[in-house]
Amino acid sequence: MANDILEGTRRFGVPHQPIPADGLVNAVEGTLAEFLAGQIAALDAVDPALGMFARTTRDLVLAGGKRLRPTFAYWGWRGMLGSREPVDSVLPALAALELMHTFALVHDDVMDGSATRRGRPTAHRLFATQHEIAGRSGDSEQFGSTSAILVGDLCLVWADQLLAQTAVTTATLFGVRACYDRMRVEAVAGQYLDVLGETQPDEWSLERALVVARHKTASYTVQRPLQFGLALAGPMRRMAPAINEAYDSYGIAVGEAFQLRDDLLGVYGDPKVTGKPASDDLRTRKPTALLMLAHRLATPAQRAELAQTPAGAVIPADGSGGPLSTAMKLPGSARDVAVREAATDEALSMEARIARQAEVIAETGAVSQVEAMIRQRVDQAVSAIQNAPIHHDARAALIDLAMTATHRPA
Known part of the structure; x- marks a missing residue:
């Protein structure tokens, strides 16, 4: 599919045009669509079944979502360079974060046995249904889970390939890659702790639940994407250490608040808005910060x-x-x-x-305390970014994102 937003980028030899902030999501979507079209064509040429597999994967990648990770990375980059630098050179890197995110979501859904994501069937349910409709032999659930794991693996490889297309110097790309690799390791580490917690809920604690939140969510949703964006701005500049420190403090605070909001939505969210079944966390007895706090107060x-x-x-x-x-x-x-x-x-x-x-849980007072924890972290984030030596438009955007990312219905 052609990417109209990329008309006027280096690929077509026309003058660069900065993309306004409100067009960022469209630019990321367009970059993903163009990249995925090429990947589908390559797999289709090998075998039509692979083309179908790749199309299902594409549909999962492009099935909506808040696109928070490329948004935070974008403002991390803008915070250093300001608004005049054209964004087209770094769009592949920003879009690669969404492929990594799809990898994490698809594998997470398999681990949790989730039936829906964003109001649609999860990857393993899609492939199980395809198996049933085609009348193939074998267990459809097993086929679905196996295929979904491969979808996640493929997205992680595609993320690497797309990141490599970023038009920056080799030195800059090495710095970006180091941040990206750290982000991936922390996401896997946090996910393992999350899975481990479900197997021993009686041994978990509020403090450990917050460690999970910091690694599984805060790291790869806010903290590292901001630093990823800063790395995209190029080798260390005079103000980079101070900016990096501000992004670190802001990212941890907003990322933890984002997960705490997820904990509340996992129990009290409206399925029509969240796209997930109500009270899934209680069904699985997931030891979230909300549940651990409720146990402590009960x-x-x-x-x-x-x-x-x-x-x-x-x-x-x-x-x-x-x-x-x-x-x-x-x-x-x-x-x-x-x-x-x-x-x-x-x-x-x-x-x-x-x-x-x-x-x-509500009667224990845990809900109101989690709301207070969210407000406290948002205040910490705003304070961290308020005096950071970044461009004013990035500061304003990040202050706004601190609120919108942590006070949301889904």
């Missing part, structure tokens, strides 16, 4: 309710004692009816328990 009775799994009372290991297992013992059609009724009752009971846990 009375013994409240703590007991929060400790209960969404499935309620534990059924013996042999399967006896539960309504569903009792229904399974009935003969013929009576069994089918009883199983459907038992499954429906169990689902309704689970929803009621999850809703009650959400109420208990």
Whole structure:
């Protein structure tokens, strides 16, 4: 697909034009679309099935999203260079962050078993459905998960390829790459801690949940993209150390606040707005900062309710004692009816328990305290950037982003 926004860039030999801030997302989208069109054509030439695989991957990359990472990187770059420098030379680097983000989201959805993302089926569900419709042999769920893992891997490779197209000096690209590599390592480290926490929720704490937030979210959403943008501005200049320090403080504070908002949305968000099922974090017992804080503030009775799994009372290991297992013992059609009724009752009971846990979390005061933690971090971020030696338009944009990224409905 042709990229109209890139008309007038170095590829066409026409004079450069700076892209206004409100056109940045369109410019990133256009860069991605043009790059992905070439990748699809190359894989299509090998085998039509690969072309289909690549098109599904493209659709996942371009399926909306806030494009926060390239936005923060853009303002990190503008903070050093000002508004007159044309952006076309660094668009591949900015767009590469979205390919890395897709890698992280797709793998995260497989790990969490999530059915939807941004209101659409997740990658593993898309491929499982394709498997079912085609009538292929084998397990469709397994095929879906395997294919989604490959989608994430492919996006990470594509991110490297697109980053390499950035029109900067070799020395600058080395600096950018060092920041990019650190970002990726921290994202993987944070994700592992997140997965580990779900396996031992009773051993987790508020402090450890914030460590996860800092590495899984703050690092690759705000902190490192800002420093990535600063690296794109070229080798160290006189004010670069002071700017880097300001970006570091701002990025950690806004990134943690962003994750804390996600914690609240994971329990109280509207699925029609978030694009994710309601209360997913409670279903998986994810030890978020919100839940850890609720446990800390809870009375013994409240703590007991929060400790209960969404499935309620534990059924013996042999399967006896539960309504569903009792229904399974009935003969013929009576069994089918009883199983459907038992499954429906169990689902309704689970929803009621999850809703009650959400109420208990609010009753502990954890929600209001998390809101206060968000406000505190936004204040810290604004203070860090207020006196930083960056261009005034970047400062204004970053102050605005500190608010919009952390006070959002999705």
